[in-house]
Amino acid sequence: MDKHSSFFARAKDQGLVWDGIAFAPIAGLGNGVKATRPLKTGDVVLTVPASTFRTLSTLSPRVVEALPDHMSLHGRLAADLSLDNTPEFAQWSALFPSISDLETALPFFWPKAIQELLPAPAKASLEAQTKRLNRDKTQVVRELPDIPPSTFTYYWMVVNSRSFYLPTPEMQALDFIDRLVLMPVADLFNHADAGCRTTFSPDGYQFAADRDYAEGEEVKICYGDHTNDFLLVEYGFVQRFSRWDKVFLDDVILPKLDVHRKTVLNRRKLLGSYEIGPEMLGCPRTQAVLRLLFCGRGQWEKFVRGNSDGKESQADANALLETLLAEYEELVNQRIETIAGVHDGLEAQRRVLMDRWKQIELVVSLTREALRAKI
Numbered sequence: 001m002d003k004h005s006s007f008f009a010r011a012k013d014q015g016l017v018w019d020g021i022a023f024a025p026i027a028g029l030g031n032g033v034k035a036t037r038p039l040k041t042g043d044v045v046l047t048v049p050a051s052t053f054r055t056l057s058t059l060s061p062r063v064v065e066a067l068p069d070h071m072s073l074h075g076r077l078a079a080d081l082s083l084d085n086t087p088e089f090a091q092w093s094a095l096f097p098s099i100s101d102l103e104t105a106l107p108f109f110w111p112k113a114i115q116e117l118l119p120a121p122a123k124a125s126l127e128a129q130t131k132r133l134n135r136d137k138t139q140v141v142r143e144l145p146d147i148p149p150s151t152f153t154y155y156w157m158v159v160n161s162r163s164f165y166l167p168t169p170e171m172q173a174l175d176f177i178d179r180l181v182l183m184p185v186a187d188l189f190n191h192a193d194a195g196c197r198t199t200f201s202p203d204g205y206q207f208a209a210d211r212d213y214a215e216g217e218e219v220k221i222c223y224g225d226h227t228n229d230f231l232l233v234e235y236g237f238v239q240r241f242s243r244w245d246k247v248f249l250d251d252v253i254l255p256k257l258d259v260h261r262k263t264v265l266n267r268r269k270l271l272g273s274y275e276i277g278p279e280m281l282g283c284p285r286t287q288a289v290l291r292l293l294f295c296g297r298g299q300w301e302k303f304v305r306g307n308s309d310g311k312e313s314q315a316d317a318n319a320l321l322e323t324l325l326a327e328y329e330e331l332v333n334q335r336i337e338t339i340a341g342v343h344d345g346l347e348a349q350r351r352v353l354m355d356r357w358k359q360i361e362l363v364v365s366l367t368r369e370a371l372r373a374k375i
C-alpha cells in the first residue's frame with residue numbers, strides 16, 4: 001500500500017481516524033482491512049467524518065445542472081466520478097478495481113452464453129440491474145455526451161459495489177436503494193456474513209469490532225443479508241458459507257406458470273423467490289405457488305388469505321414439491337455438466353458459476369432427503 005501513502009495521509013488530514021487496522025492486499029479479494037493488533041469487541045477501528053462523504057450534497061455543479069433531480073443518485077454519482085479529474089480523485093480511484101477486474105467478476109459483462117447459465121434468481125437480479133443502469137446511461141448520454149458510455153458503465157458499477165447506505169433526512173426523498181454515500185477508505189472493507197458494527201450519526205460513520213480479532217486477521221463488514229446469487233450479480237463473488245444464503249426453486253417453477261397465474265401471483269406479490277431448504281422444505285411463498293399449481297382458485301385464495309392452514313392440501317403439496325425437486329436436481333446436474341464442457345467466457349467466470357451450482361446441488365439434495373423422511 002506504499003504507493004497509496006499520499007491517499008491515506010490526505011484521508012488522515014481530512015479527519016478520518018483508524019486505530020488497530022491497516023489497509024492491505026488480501027489474496028483473491030483485492031484490497032482489504034487487517035487488524036494490526038489484537039482487537040477487542042467494541043473497539044472503534046475507523047471513524048469517517050461526514051465532511052468527507054461523497055453524496056447528493058457534494059455533486060459537482062456540472063452534474064447538478066445537467067442531470068435532472070428525478071434521475072437516480074446512483075447514476076448522478078457515477079457521472080460525478082466519470083467527470084472528476086482532480087488529483088485527489090486520482091489517488092482514491094487508483095484503489096478501485098480495474099475495468100478488466102470488473103469485466104471478469106460481474107455477470108453484467110459476461111458473454112450471453114455464460115449469463116444464460118446463471119440460476120434464475122441471479123438472472124432476475126441481473127435483469128433489474130441492467131434496467132437501472134440503462135435508464136441512467138440513456139440520461140447521461142443525452143445530457144453529458146462527453147462521458148463515454150463505457151466510462152459511465154464502469155463508474156456505475158464502482159458506485160454499485162462501493163457505496164454505503166445514508167440515513168439522513170435529505171435522503172428520505174429518494175428510493176431506499178438510492179440513499180447512497182461513497183466513503184473513501186471505508187470502501188476498502190470486504191464483506192462477511194457477520195462483520196463490524198457500523199454506526200451512523202450526523203457527524204459521520206463509525207466502524208467497531210463485532211468480536212475479538214487476532215493480530216493479522218482480516219476485519220470485514222457485512223454488506224447486508226444478501227444471498228449468493230445477489231452477491232454474484234452486484235459484487236462479483238460468491239461466499240463459501242453464508243448464513244444469509246438462500247436457494248430457490250424458481251428455475252423449475254417459473255416456466256410452469258402461465259400468464260394468468262403469473263398475474264395472480266404478481267398481484268399478491270408472490271411471484272418468484274420460492275425458497276427451499278432441509279429445515280423449512282418450502283417457504284410460505286413456495287407453499288402458496290405449489291397450491292396454485294393444483295388447487296382450485298377458491299381453495300387457493302383461502303390459503304393465501306390465511307383462512308385455511310392448508311393441511312388438507314399438504315400431502316399433494318409435498319408430492320408436487322418432491323416432483324419439482326427431482327426435476328430441479330436433474331436441471332442442476334445438466335447445468336454442472338454444461339459448465340464443465342463450455343469454453344465461452346473466462347475460466348474464473350465458469351469457476352464461480354460452477355461453485356454456485358454445486359452449492360445449489362447440495363441444498364436440493366438435502367431438501368429432498370428431508371422431504372422423503374417426512375412423507
Ligand SMILES: C[S@@+](CC[C@H](N)C(=O)[O-])C[C@H]1O[C@@H](n2cnc3c(N)ncnc32)[C@H](O)[C@@H]1O
Nearest residue numbers: 029030031095161162187188189190191235237
Ligand atoms: C467495497 S469493495 C471492498 C474492497 C475491495 N476488495 C477492493 O480491493 O477495493 C467491494 C468489492 O470487494 C470484493 N469483495 C468484498 N468482499 C469479498 C468477499 N468476501 N469475497 C470476495 N470478494 C470480496 C468484491 O470484488 C466486491 O465487489
